[in-house]
Amino acid sequence: MAESDFAQLKERFDYLSERQSADHSAVNCPADRLVEFCSALRDDLGYDLLVDVTAVDWDAQSPRFTGIYHLLSTTKHEYLRIAADCADDINPSLPSLCEVFAAANWHERETYDLMGIHYDGHPDLRRILMWDEYPYHPLRKDFPLAGIEVPLPADDVAEATGATVLPAPMMGGPFVSSADGPMSQTEPSARDESWTEQKEKPTD
Amino acid sequence: MQNTNVAYDSKVEGEIIVTQADAVINWIRKHSVWPMPMGLACCAIELMAAGASRFDISRFGMEVMRFSPRQADCMIVSGTVTYKMAEVIRRIYEQMAEPKWVVAMGACASTGGMYRSYATLQGVDRIIPVDVYVSGCPPRPEALLDAMIKLQDKIGRERSVKNLTARNAKPAKAENLALAGAGKES
Numbered sequence: 001m002a003e004s005d006f007a008q009l010k011e012r013f014d015y016l017s018e019r020q021s022a023d024h025s026a027v028n029c030p031a032d033r034l035v036e037f038c039s040a041l042r043d044d045l046g047y048d049l050l051v052d053v054t055a056v057d058w059d060a061q062s063p064r065f066t067g068i069y070h071l072l073s074t075t076k077h078e079y080l081r082i083a084a085d086c087a088d089d090i091n092p093s094l095p096s097l098c099e100v101f102a103a104a105n106w107h108e109r110e111t112y113d114l115m116g117i118h119y120d121g122h123p124d125l126r127r128i129l130m131w132d133e134y135p136y137h138p139l140r141k142d143f144p145l146a147g148i149e150v151p152l153p154a155d156d157v158a159e160a161t162g163a164t165v166l167p168a169p170m171m172g173g174p175f176v177s178s179a180d181g182p183m184s185q186t187e188p189s190a191r192d193e194s195w196t197e198q199k200e201k202p203t204d
Numbered sequence: 205m206q207n208t209n210v211a212y213d214s215k216v217e218g219e220i221i222v223t224q225a226d227a228v229i230n231w232i233r234k235h236s237v238w239p240m241p242m243g244l245a246c247c248a249i250e251l252m253a254a255g256a257s258r259f260d261i262s263r264f265g266m267e268v269m270r271f272s273p274r275q276a277d278c279m280i281v282s283g284t285v286t287y288k289m290a291e292v293i294r295r296i297y298e299q300m301a302e303p304k305w306v307v308a309m310g311a312c313a314s315t316g317g318m319y320r321s322y323a324t325l326q327g328v329d330r331i332i333p334v335d336v337y338v339s340g341c342p343p344r345p346e347a348l349l350d351a352m353i354k355l356q357d358k359i360g361r362e363r364s365v366k367n368l369t370a371r372n373a374k375p376a377k378a379e380n381l382a383l384a385g386a387g388k389e390s
Binding site: 144154166167168177187 | 291294316331
């Protein structure tokens with residue numbers, strides 16, 4: 001963002017602060033002014049496309065969760081990133097942007113599903129990727145990549161097969177397929193095969 | 205091709221062929237496999253290639269791909285099976301008429317492949333019994349054809365009559381199967 005652009009925004013929206021960014025313009029916005037700010041961006045400043053809604057889990061820090069919004073102006077061809085901290089670290093919530101951008105609907109469902117951020121005012125805040133009864137939010141920092149044991153989504157299938165959702169065997173993974181060499185030798189394999197679930201990971 | 209299960213001499217037997225029921229049933233079954241493409245990820249693209257003219261799965265008598273489980277007898281699970289999809293696969297498998305077979309195509313369907321994560325079923329054999337596993341990520345169409353030919357061999361060795369009578373004697377839930385992977389150590 002050119003200096004003057006932010007100054008212009010700041011002049012009109014005095015609650016904004018500039019956010020460090022390696023690529024596009026970015027601003028911090030308090031969560032309770034988010035809807036108002038985005039409405040103004042859409043109606044007056046030409047940011048007419050909501051590209052993405054996501055969030056960051058800062059782990060031990062507080063505020064722990066930051067909602068991230070990417071807006072695009074299809075007339076000025078400029079992106080704007082908006083970050084809004086969630087005040088509550090335990091039950092994070094943000095106002096829903098569904099009223100401003102219809103595109104926010106599924107994006108917010110996804111962020112709710114994977115990060116556990118509650119969007120107040122969302123018309124249909126259900127999980128979108130994991131199944132409805134799933135008890136965790138898998139993209140949080142404290143959730144292990146391998147997963148946590150829970151019952152299968154369908155009771156009858158679980159009963160007939162005895163299968164459950166088990167933590168995946170990591171065995172030195174994540175598993176990657178190398179692009180080099182003949183196809184017979186490029187099966188996905190762990191980078192570090194010195195340990196398995198049965199054999200302790202060697203300590204240096 | 206010499207079929208050792210059939211002893212036939214036209215001068216002696218005329219228009220009668222003497223053979224075993226198993227041999228006839230298996231011969232019919234293995235040359236009319238109707239696959240159901242359970243395409244879930246990139247393996248399904250290779251599966252489509254196997255069905256197209258260059259690789260031409262119909263050379264081996266299994267070109268009749270049916271997208272309805274009720275009209276198919278071989279499910280080709282091609283792709284990553286998520287836990288959310290596992291239920292669907294199991295239900296579709298249950299809707300297929302007996303006898304039925306399953307091919308786990310590729311690393312993901314066989315073992316979860318590179319998706320060692322909270323969302324991915326670590327091998328479709330945890331929910332349905334698998335007959336043939338195909339390695340590869342994704343396997344080339346030739347690998348799938350090889351697997352299908354192996355499946356034909358397997359069908360050819362089945363005790364079909366015995367299986368049929370056993371199934372009729374105990375119709376419901378004949379197989380609460382010894383699932384290969386159900387109790388698998390993670």
